[in-house]
Amino acid sequence: MAPIHKVALVQTHPKPVSPAENFEKAASFIRDAAAKGCHLAVLPEYHLTSWVPDDPAFKDSCSDSATYIKKYQDLAKELSICIVPGTIVESEAESLQNIAYFISFDGTIAGRYQKKNLWHPERHHLVSSAHEPHQAFDTPLGRVGLLICWDIAFPEAFRELVTDGAEIICVPTFWTMKDVSDDSYNLNPDGEALFLxxxxxxxxxxxxxxxxxxxxxxxPEKGNDTNFAGVSQVTVPHIGPMGRLGRAEGMSIVDLDMDVLRIAEGSYKVREDMKREGWHYAYTQMREDNSKL
Incomplete structure (x- = not known):
């Protein structure tokens, strides 16, 4: 029988350039999730600093990234819970990188991913992982992949992870209702929630x-009267969204039944088709005879 994983969606509201305060709030949510029997807690992108790259204090607020990674490792080991601590901005020389980690319940780092598909304003501040492949990794919950925010607009990213065996894909995100032009927003003020x-x-x-x-x-005091998009959720085929939150800060706990994925693959056979020698969409694979593609 396939396992059921209890997953905590920790939809925090990050205070700009306040990593210590934001960590304490995140840790409080994670402790609550662990007390309720959760196997995994996932946080948003930029949850320690918010996304305010033009703030003079932003870069300095990212300087203690290694300290916070260690804090999450210690927390995971203490509570025996896996943690995806959203993303943590790291400095390398003069460059900033947006990194997601998967920390196992024993405090070890099972996976690391640097954001590849940068949102247009991010390209002035961050370095992409460029041509590095998307790779899945083994965890106590099975094979997992990591993507970040705007990556969801690229089906190829998911395909590459699924080809590598990923069954669960965690996507920390920082997405507001006004991340588009005024013309786009005026077409539909709820358009970004619809997109997500x-x-x-x-x-x-x-x-x-x-x-x-x-x-x-x-x-939290503003409820849905906010420009933050929220709508954190776990989605699976056949069922769709589970535990979906509104736009305000909060936590939702979802029972993720992995048997649903077995049933879906039995119906759709997506993974089976991708493993076939004659599968057409082979951009990630090198073939000697390209005439067969």
Missing amino acids: NSTVVTRAFENTCAVVFVNAGGP
Whole structure:
């Protein structure tokens, strides 16, 4: 019988350039999740610093990244819970990198991913992982992949992870309702929530995988009256979104039944087709006879 993983979606509202305060809040949510029997807690992108790259203090607020990674490792080991601590911005020479980690329940780092598909304003501040392949990795929850925010717009990223055996794909995100032009926003003020809800569900169906999508939320006292998009959720094929939050800060706990993925693959046979020698979409594979593609 396939396992059921209890997953905590920790949709925090990050205070700009306040990593110590933001960590304490995240740790409080994670302790609560562990007390409720969760196997995995996932946080949003930029959860320690928020995304304020033009703030003079932003770069300095990223300087203690290694300290916070160690804090999350210690927390995971103490509570015996796996943690994806959103993303942590790291400095390398003069460059900034946006990194997601998967920390196992014993405190070891099972996987690391540097954001590849940067949102347009990020390209002025961050370095992409460029041509590095998307790779899945083994965890106590099975084979997992990591993507970040705007990566969800690229089906190829999911395909590469699924080809490498990923069954669960965690996507820490920092996405607001006004990350688009005024013209786009005026067409539909709820358009970005529509984008997220539609795309996350689609990626789950078309890859017979579970997508653990965790976005930043707005201040809890404002409820849904915020520009933060929120809508953190776990999506699986056949069922769709589970435990979906609104736009405000909060936590949702989802029972992820891995048997659903087995049933979906039995129906759609997506992974089976991708393993076939004659599969057409082989951009990640080198073939000697390209005439067969």
